[in-house]
Amino acid sequence: MLDILDIALLFFMAVTAISILRLKNLFAVVMLGGIYSLLSALIFVNLDAVDVAFTEAAVGAGISTVLMLGTLALTSREEKQEKKPSHKIWLPLMVCIATGAALVYGTLDMPRxxxxxxxxxxxVAPRYINDSMDEVGMPNIVTSVLASYRGFDTLGETTVVFTAVVGVLILLTGRRRRDKREPTLEELEEQEEEV
Amino acid sequence: MMFAAAAAALIVAIFLGLIRAYLGPTIYDRILAGNMIGTMTVILIAVHGFLAGRPEFLDIALVYALINFIGTIAILKYFRFKDLGHAGTDKGREEVEDDA
Structure with missing residues (x-):
């Protein structure tokens, strides 16, 4: 049953990706992008990677959709129609197929x-399980791995997340609005006084 | 067996939502389709927990529901104010600018 679920979800993801390619309405593309993230999050849950699925849903379906909508607010909602394709599709297609075949070939060597x-x-897992209680003294092994064995890694991740939050806050709140109305007489006088 | 049937029904529902998100035709069809697929994701995670014999991940489904809700709010706010940084009053944006 779980295999059938995987196949159905992968089929939906393919359908969503092709829809994104074909649609010209960019708002629909943003919505389908969010749906794509939700579907891949379901696949991660099916693979027992709940934390990865969680990140995918929060970043892919949540933050990315909001940022894309913010971009749409600044640009157009319709994709411009290209008169004729400026390049042949065969070369990119061959590159994609060759890269995909190489990646599939690479997975053949992976353990089951x-x-x-x-x-x-x-x-490293046996050492964490056997020695983390003596070395770190934390009952939860995952916590000791994150906070001690991979402490610098976690520090870097925290820095990245903090920077991202600050950037998003600046983008969402610090944007200057274009002022369309004419300046009033008092404002012009103030400007002249400053000059 | 019961959970398998529920999962199959959810898969069909997700596919129907996907069709609606592709065909449109209005913006609200697509918002609703996205919101519905988010809800189906929440339920499918819950069903999957019982299907795989590990219902511990039920809490995760709750947080997905929250993400889904916030996402829909953000999309609707974008349509109301055309700007996500807007403080969000009861009035439309034009009226707010007229008052200023």
Whole structure:
């Protein structure tokens, strides 16, 4: 059943991507982008990566949609019709197929899904499980990994998230509105006095 | 079996929403389609928890509902004020600017 769910969701994602390519209404494209993120979040849940799914839904379906809408408010809502394609489609198509084939070939060497002998389960995980209580003294292993073993990594992530939040706040609130009305007489006099 | 049937029905509902988001024709069809697929995602995560025998992730579905709600509010605010940085009063933007 879960495999069927995966196949159905991947099919929907393909349908959404093709719809995004075909639509000229940019608002519909933004909405379909949010839907695409929700579908990929469902796939991550199906793969038991709940935290990744959570990030995908918050960033992809939440923040990205809002930022795209902010962009649409500043630009046009319709894509401009191109008179004739300025390039042939065959070269990009070949590049895509070749890259995709190389990536699929690369996955053939990967360990099977959930294989207990995979390198990720052999390398550092046993040390975390066995020694983290003595070395860090935290009952929750995930917390000790995030805050101690990968402390610098977490510090960098926090910096990135903080910078992103500040940037979004500036973009959303600090934008100057174009002033269309004529300046009043008092304002002109003030400007002259300043000069 | 019951949860499998529910998941199948949700998949069909998501597909119908996808068709509506593609065809439009109005903006509100698309907003509703996106909102509906978000709701279906919440329910599908809950159903998936029981289907996979791990209902611990039910809390996650609640937070998805919150994200969905905030997203819809942002989209509607964009249509009301054409600007997401607007403080958001009861009046439309034109009226606010006339008062200023």
């Amino acid at each position: 899904y959930g294989d207990p002998n995979a390198p990720i389960h052999k390398h």
